[in-house]
Amino acid sequence: MSKRYLEKEIERIELLLGKKIIIELSEKITPQRRAESKQENPGKQGFVAIAKRWIVERTNAWINQCRVLWKNCEGSIKTSQTKIRICAIGLILRRIA
Incomplete structure:
Protein backbone atom coordinates (compact mmCIF):
# COMPACT_ATOMS: atom_id res chain seq x y z
CA MET A 1 0.00 0.00 0.00
CA ALA A 49 16.01 -8.76 21.33
CA ILE A 50 15.24 -5.07 21.76
CA ALA A 51 13.12 -4.73 24.90
CA LYS A 52 10.01 -2.80 23.81
CA ARG A 53 9.73 -4.47 20.43
CA TRP A 54 10.05 -7.89 22.04
CA ILE A 55 7.14 -7.17 24.40
CA VAL A 56 4.85 -6.24 21.51
CA GLU A 57 5.84 -9.24 19.37
CA ARG A 58 5.44 -11.65 22.29
CA THR A 59 2.01 -10.26 23.16
CA ASN A 60 0.86 -10.54 19.54
CA ALA A 61 2.07 -14.16 19.44
CA TRP A 62 0.13 -15.00 22.61
CA ILE A 63 -3.05 -13.36 21.33
CA ASN A 64 -2.72 -15.15 17.98
CA GLN A 65 -2.96 -18.46 19.86
CA CYS A 66 -6.67 -17.79 20.44
CA ARG A 67 -8.57 -19.95 18.01
CA VAL A 68 -11.33 -17.35 17.73
CA LEU A 69 -8.89 -14.95 16.05
CA TRP A 70 -7.49 -17.36 13.45
CA LYS A 71 -9.97 -16.17 10.84
CA ASN A 72 -11.13 -12.60 10.57
CA CYS A 73 -14.76 -13.03 9.53
CA GLU A 74 -16.18 -10.25 11.68
CA GLY A 75 -18.43 -7.61 10.22
CA SER A 76 -17.64 -4.96 12.78
CA ILE A 77 -14.54 -3.66 14.49
CA LYS A 78 -16.27 -3.73 17.89
CA THR A 79 -16.72 -7.50 17.62
CA SER A 80 -13.04 -7.98 16.74
CA GLN A 81 -11.97 -5.71 19.62
CA THR A 82 -14.18 -7.67 22.02
CA LYS A 83 -12.68 -10.98 20.90
CA ILE A 84 -9.16 -9.61 21.37
CA ARG A 85 -10.07 -8.41 24.87
CA ILE A 86 -11.56 -11.80 25.75
CA CYS A 87 -8.36 -13.51 24.60
CA ALA A 88 -6.24 -11.06 26.62
CA ILE A 89 -8.38 -11.72 29.71
CA GLY A 90 -7.87 -15.45 29.17
CA LEU A 91 -4.11 -14.93 28.97
CA ILE A 92 -4.09 -12.94 32.20
CA LEU A 93 -6.21 -15.54 34.01
CA ARG A 94 -3.89 -18.35 32.88
CA ARG A 95 -0.88 -16.40 34.17
CA ILE A 96 -2.55 -15.72 37.53
CA ALA A 97 -3.75 -19.31 38.06
Whole structure:
Protein backbone atom coordinates (compact mmCIF):
# COMPACT_ATOMS: atom_id res chain seq x y z
CA MET A 1 0.00 0.00 0.00
CA SER A 2 1.26 3.42 -0.83
CA LYS A 3 1.56 6.11 1.80
CA ARG A 4 -0.85 8.39 -0.07
CA TYR A 5 -3.53 5.69 -0.17
CA LEU A 6 -3.19 5.23 3.58
CA GLU A 7 -3.46 8.98 4.16
CA LYS A 8 -6.70 9.11 2.15
CA GLU A 9 -8.13 6.15 4.09
CA ILE A 10 -7.17 7.72 7.41
CA GLU A 11 -8.81 11.01 6.41
CA ARG A 12 -11.98 9.13 5.41
CA ILE A 13 -12.08 7.25 8.72
CA GLU A 14 -11.42 10.45 10.69
CA LEU A 15 -14.44 12.04 9.03
CA LEU A 16 -16.60 9.03 9.89
CA LEU A 17 -15.44 8.90 13.51
CA GLY A 18 -15.15 12.62 14.06
CA LYS A 19 -11.80 12.06 15.78
CA LYS A 20 -8.16 12.60 14.88
CA ILE A 21 -6.18 9.41 14.28
CA ILE A 22 -2.46 9.33 15.02
CA ILE A 23 -0.39 6.41 13.77
CA GLU A 24 3.14 5.99 15.06
CA LEU A 25 5.50 3.83 13.06
CA SER A 26 8.19 2.00 14.94
CA GLU A 27 11.66 3.24 14.28
CA LYS A 28 13.94 1.20 12.07
CA ILE A 29 16.67 -0.73 13.80
CA THR A 30 19.83 1.14 12.93
CA PRO A 31 23.35 -0.22 13.37
CA GLN A 32 23.72 2.25 16.28
CA ARG A 33 20.61 0.88 18.03
CA ARG A 34 21.83 -2.67 17.44
CA ALA A 35 25.20 -1.77 19.01
CA GLU A 36 23.44 -0.17 22.00
CA SER A 37 21.39 -3.33 22.48
CA LYS A 38 24.55 -5.44 22.47
CA GLN A 39 26.15 -3.10 25.03
CA GLU A 40 23.09 -3.51 27.27
CA ASN A 41 23.54 -7.31 27.07
CA PRO A 42 27.33 -7.85 26.99
CA GLY A 43 27.24 -11.60 27.72
CA LYS A 44 24.96 -12.51 24.82
CA GLN A 45 26.07 -13.37 21.32
CA GLY A 46 24.00 -13.53 18.15
CA PHE A 47 20.40 -12.33 18.27
CA VAL A 48 19.65 -9.80 21.01
CA ALA A 49 16.01 -8.76 21.33
CA ILE A 50 15.24 -5.07 21.76
CA ALA A 51 13.12 -4.73 24.90
CA LYS A 52 10.01 -2.80 23.81
CA ARG A 53 9.73 -4.47 20.43
CA TRP A 54 10.05 -7.89 22.04
CA ILE A 55 7.14 -7.17 24.40
CA VAL A 56 4.85 -6.24 21.51
CA GLU A 57 5.84 -9.24 19.37
CA ARG A 58 5.44 -11.65 22.29
CA THR A 59 2.01 -10.26 23.16
CA ASN A 60 0.86 -10.54 19.54
CA ALA A 61 2.07 -14.16 19.44
CA TRP A 62 0.13 -15.00 22.61
CA ILE A 63 -3.05 -13.36 21.33
CA ASN A 64 -2.72 -15.15 17.98
CA GLN A 65 -2.96 -18.46 19.86
CA CYS A 66 -6.67 -17.79 20.44
CA ARG A 67 -8.57 -19.95 18.01
CA VAL A 68 -11.33 -17.35 17.73
CA LEU A 69 -8.89 -14.95 16.05
CA TRP A 70 -7.49 -17.36 13.45
CA LYS A 71 -9.97 -16.17 10.84
CA ASN A 72 -11.13 -12.60 10.57
CA CYS A 73 -14.76 -13.03 9.53
CA GLU A 74 -16.18 -10.25 11.68
CA GLY A 75 -18.43 -7.61 10.22
CA SER A 76 -17.64 -4.96 12.78
CA ILE A 77 -14.54 -3.66 14.49
CA LYS A 78 -16.27 -3.73 17.89
CA THR A 79 -16.72 -7.50 17.62
CA SER A 80 -13.04 -7.98 16.74
CA GLN A 81 -11.97 -5.71 19.62
CA THR A 82 -14.18 -7.67 22.02
CA LYS A 83 -12.68 -10.98 20.90
CA ILE A 84 -9.16 -9.61 21.37
CA ARG A 85 -10.07 -8.41 24.87
CA ILE A 86 -11.56 -11.80 25.75
CA CYS A 87 -8.36 -13.51 24.60
CA ALA A 88 -6.24 -11.06 26.62
CA ILE A 89 -8.38 -11.72 29.71
CA GLY A 90 -7.87 -15.45 29.17
CA LEU A 91 -4.11 -14.93 28.97
CA ILE A 92 -4.09 -12.94 32.20
CA LEU A 93 -6.21 -15.54 34.01
CA ARG A 94 -3.89 -18.35 32.88
CA ARG A 95 -0.88 -16.40 34.17
CA ILE A 96 -2.55 -15.72 37.53
CA ALA A 97 -3.75 -19.31 38.06
